[in-house]
Structure formats: C-alpha cells, structure tokens
Amino acid sequence: GSSGWHRKGAAAKSSDVARQRASVRHCSGVSRGSQPASQPAAASRRKGASETMQVLPENTELPAYTREEVARHNTPEDLWCIIDDRVYDLTRFAKLHPGGKAALVDVAGQDATVAFYGLHRKEVLGKTGKRLVIGTVVGATPRPEAKPGARSVVPYGEQSAFMPGWKSAYYTESHARFQEAVRACLDREVAPHAARMEEANEDPSPELFRTLGAAGVLAARVGPGPWQQQLAKSGVTLPGGLRPEAMDHFHELIAHQEVARLGTPGVTDGLGSGMVIGLPPVLHFGRPALAARVGGEVLRGERRICLAISEAQAGSDVANITTTARLSPCGRFYLVDGLKKWITNGDFCDYFVTAVRTGGPGIGGISLLLVERSEGLTTRKVKTSYSGSAGTCWVFYDNVKVPVENLLGKENGGFKCIMANFNHERWLICCMTNRSSRLVLEECFKWANQRRVFGSELIHQPVIRNKLAHMVSMVESAENWLENITFQMNNMDYKTQSEKLAGPIALLKLFCTRTQNSVVDEACQIFGGRALTRTGMGRIVEGAQRAVKFSAILGGSEEIMADLGIKQTMRNFPDARL
Numbered sequence: 001g002s003s004g005w006h007r008k009g010a011a012a013k014s015s016d017v018a019r020q021r022a023s024v025r026h027c028s029g030v031s032r033g034s035q036p037a038s039q040p041a042a043a044s045r046r047k048g049a050s051e052t053m054q055v056l057p058e059n060t061e062l063p064a065y066t067r068e069e070v071a072r073h074n075t076p077e078d079l080w081c082i083i084d085d086r087v088y089d090l091t092r093f094a095k096l097h098p099g100g101k102a103a104l105v106d107v108a109g110q111d112a113t114v115a116f117y118g119l120h121r122k123e124v125l126g127k128t129g130k131r132l133v134i135g136t137v138v139g140a141t142p143r144p145e146a147k148p149g150a151r152s153v154v155p156y157g158e159q160s161a162f163m164p165g166w167k168s169a170y171y172t173e174s175h176a177r178f179q180e181a182v183r184a185c186l187d188r189e190v191a192p193h194a195a196r197m198e199e200a201n202e203d204p205s206p207e208l209f210r211t212l213g214a215a216g217v218l219a220a221r222v223g224p225g226p227w228q229q230q231l232a233k234s235g236v237t238l239p240g241g242l243r244p245e246a247m248d249h250f251h252e253l254i255a256h257q258e259v260a261r262l263g264t265p266g267v268t269d270g271l272g273s274g275m276v277i278g279l280p281p282v283l284h285f286g287r288p289a290l291a292a293r294v295g296g297e298v299l300r301g302e303r304r305i306c307l308a309i310s311e312a313q314a315g316s317d318v319a320n321i322t323t324t325a326r327l328s329p330c331g332r333f334y335l336v337d338g339l340k341k342w343i344t345n346g347d348f349c350d351y352f353v354t355a356v357r358t359g360g361p362g363i364g365g366i367s368l369l370l371v372e373r374s375e376g377l378t379t380r381k382v383k384t385s386y387s388g389s390a391g392t393c394w395v396f397y398d399n400v401k402v403p404v405e406n407l408l409g410k411e412n413g414g415f416k417c418i419m420a421n422f423n424h425e426r427w428l429i430c431c432m433t434n435r436s437s438r439l440v441l442e443e444c445f446k447w448a449n450q451r452r453v454f455g456s457e458l459i460h461q462p463v464i465r466n467k468l469a470h471m472v473s474m475v476e477s478a479e480n481w482l483e484n485i486t487f488q489m490n491n492m493d494y495k496t497q498s499e500k501l502a503g504p505i506a507l508l509k510l511f512c513t514r515t516q517n518s519v520v521d522e523a524c525q526i527f528g529g530r531a532l533t534r535t536g537m538g539r540i541v542e543g544a545q546r547a548v549k550f551s552a553i554l555g556g557s558e559e560i561m562a563d564l565g566i567k568q569t570m571r572n573f574p575d576a577r578l
Helices: 002-011 015-028 039-047 067-071 101-105 113-117 123-131 173-189 191-200 206-214 226-233 249-260 265-270 273-285 288-299 414-450 462-490 494-500 502-532 536-553 558-571
Strands: 078-083 086-089 133-137 305-308 324-327 333-343 351-357 366-372 377-381 393-403
Touching (some): 067 078, 078 101, 078 113, 173 191, 173 206, 173 249, 191 265, 273 288, 273 305, 273 351, 273 366, 324 351, 333 366, 351 393, 351 414, 366 393, 414 462, 414 502, 414 536, 494 502, 502 536, 502 558
Parallel strands (some): 305 351
Antiparallel strands (some): 086 133, 324 333, 333 393, 351 366
C-alpha cells in the first residue's frame, strides 16, 4: 500500500534530505507518527512560536506524510491538517487565527481543503501558509501553481483571442507574447502588494513608477507613435521584445486591461490613469522639444502627469470652465488662477495638463497648458468611494507662472485638443471597464464552483447559471465591439479618429459601463454578504461595486455619452425616407 511505498522511499533518501526532514520536525515540535505531545513539549512550542512561523527556503524538499499519519495530530496541542496536497502544522498558529481556535480544532488531523476554500482565497496560502507548511501528502496530485504571467483557465476568464484553441482576426503571436510579459511584470511588482495598498490608501511609490517605466509598461500604455522610437534610444524596451515600430492599439489595449486585471480600482487608477489621459495632449499638441523632454521623463517613470479639466461647477460642461490664464506684463508667462476637482493622480503628480480660459465665454476661449508643480500650485486629496491610492484631488492655482512655450495647440483652440483627447480617454475607460467586468465574471465562476449550499455547489442552481449566462453575453459583446473600434483606430490617423470615432466610442463607453453595472449587480447577488465585505472571498466584487459608478461618470456621464453618440450619428444623416 501507499504506507509501505512511503517507508521504502524514505529509507532510500540521502542524508541531506533526512537532515531537512529532521529540521522540519524540530520546527513543528513533533516527530512523525508520534502520539500527542507532552505538556512540556506543547509549552516549548508556544514559547518558540516565532521560530515556527518562518518561511522555508525555496525549493526545499518537504517530507511526505500519509493521511493516517496526519490523522494522529488531531488535538488542540498537536494540530495538523491537509489543504490540497500539502500538510500544515497549525498548532502555534491556532491562537492567532482570526476566526478563533475552535474552527481549526474542528479540522484537526483531517483534509480541510473544502472547508478552507469555502472561507478563504487561495492567496492566503501564499502568505500565511508558507510559514505553516511542513510536508506533502503521499500519493496526492500537486495542485499546479500559477506562475507570473500565466493565463486564466477559467471559462471566459480571458478574451477569446487568448482562450485555448480559439483564433482571432486581430491578435497575433506578438500580442500574445506582449500580454504574457506585461502580466508577468505586474504579477511580480504590483499584485503581491495591491490589496494592502488599496486598503491602506497608499499611493504607488515613485520607485514603483520607475520600475514600470524601465520595464516598458508605462510606454505601452500611451500607444503607438514616434515617442516609442525616441524612448527606445534611451534604453527602454517594450514588453515581450516588441519593436517600437510594430506596436499597435491592440498592444495598448492589452496593457490597459492587464492593469485593470489587478482588481484593486484605486491602485489601478493610481498606476498611471492620469498619465494615460494627460500625456497624449503633450505628445500630440506640444512643441517638439517640450513633448520629447516631458514624454521621456514621464514614460521612464521619473516624473508623473495628470489631466486637469473638471471643476466643481463644470464637470461634463467643459465649455464653462472658469480657471483663467492671463499673459504676464513681460509676455513670457501665463498666470493661472482657479481650481480643479476630481483630478485622478493629481495629488502626487509633477505635471498638470490644465484647461484654462484665455479668451471669452464658451468653447472659443479655452486653451490647454502644461503646468508644472511650482510656487502657487497646491493639491488636496478628495475622499471618494474607492481607495485614496488613486490620488484623486483638488488642484489649486494661485497666480502660477507657466512659460508660454507650455501652450498645447493654439491659444483659444484648446477645446478641439480636449475633445480629440476625450476619444482616447473614453476608449481607455472602455478597455479597463470591460476587463474589470471580466475579472468579476471570473470570480463568480470560481465561487459558484466551490461554494457549497443546500448540499451542493452553487453552480447547480439554475438561477445562478442564468445569471452567469447573461453576464457572459454582455461582457463578450462589449469586448467584440471594443475590438472593432480598436481595429478602426489602427487604420485611422489621429485626426480621422477624432472625426469618425467620437460617436461610436461614446456609445461603446455607454454600453461598457451599463454592462459593468449589470455584471457587478449580479455578482453581488451571487456572493451575498461577502460582496459587502472589504476583505476575504468577496474582496474583488466588493471593490468593484464601490467603484462601478466611476467609469459611468468620469470621462463623460452615461447620459452625455448617449446624447453625443446619437448627435454625432445625425451630423451626416443621409436623405433617407421610409
């Protein structure tokens, strides 16, 4: 039997492995196959708790235990259990367990896999579990560990282009390599810390921005253009070995969606949403020297930038902004006065692409300036329904001096620049919103397959399958429309995109945000009370339901998008009759 196989194999182990086993047994305070430990031994274990909760070196070969051996360790003073294919010693951890010691005693000596996944996310094993694992289970099939960059195997967990056996009219092997590289970078550098940062309202650090800049992730998020070749000359390469001249908007779409996949809305926006909407006006409308200098600094992660349009009294009504810029007596500077509100990333940014009034009322008096953080410019965070990690803030301008060379486009011609930039901003929101919806959908599939109620898994309930069916249908529809629009962007220059895609992108944004609203609403019903809990199993869904209205309002509210989409359609309506 398996026990006999185990003993023969153990006898053949090298002395090094034997010493490692002895070391593990010493740390756990019990020997293999022993009866419950004596009181002095238990006291010794309690005294040395900090020694027990140490992470074993990577690639350590762990001892293998039979289920019968694990079953002997079944008391509060000697408490082992099995999760997946691993054996854990919870004796010292029991008194620290947030759910109380009794919950662990209930599974002492048993296979606790089902009970564990009914209450905890797998990531718990990657944190606390590393300090408690003491062995493997004889004959158990190891659960495969997802490596950084790995794709989801959950149905509809990835867009169809990256599902096994599926083909795409848009994506190539270049896009697949690029996606793997961007995901691997974010999985290594951001994902392990994202949930903690989100809960602590922690800003992404300058060091993290420099890391993402060096990896080419920041550059990937501003799309194709001559700035990619310029950046390559400074030593920054795009992920996946992508050549700058080979980049297209599908690569950019992937980069945005990989950031959204983190599932932490505040941190996700904090990782450069301000840059993605604030830097393009500089690159497209700034003087060449200004665009090259600022673009390089920002894309290398050395400095940070945001877009400052909205005001307390002028959100979607951009034509009526009141922040002013007047020429100084010497004619070398604009002097900026006013305030902006709800500026994403603004609290930690160095540059502010700011809409100002340089002329008369209405759209004909608006200009766009690149304002550097300097004397007279201050920021203060705005508390919103998601994490402060996004750096959303007020921006106050008090006689701020801005060189006239920092004018973007023409004086009093800023409204056209803003509108052209809005297309890209709204497309960005579509990319990230639908990836967030897909992540929530994936969470629901996982939960429905592991959550047991009324004697079986949730997925066996017809009402749950019906909810999932509607969620899949909406997410996949939105993704296909998004891919169609992205293909058009690949085949239109910036000016043509501004003319032809404003209406379709507005309607796409409306559909993506309505899809997200429905998906998150259904997810809350599937997760129940956990969808209202900021930590644990429902963490992703809870964060999504608090942030769901951001996409529906920012970049133009749903009502404005609907009206704009149809107005644009009617501009060239033919002489058609029934």
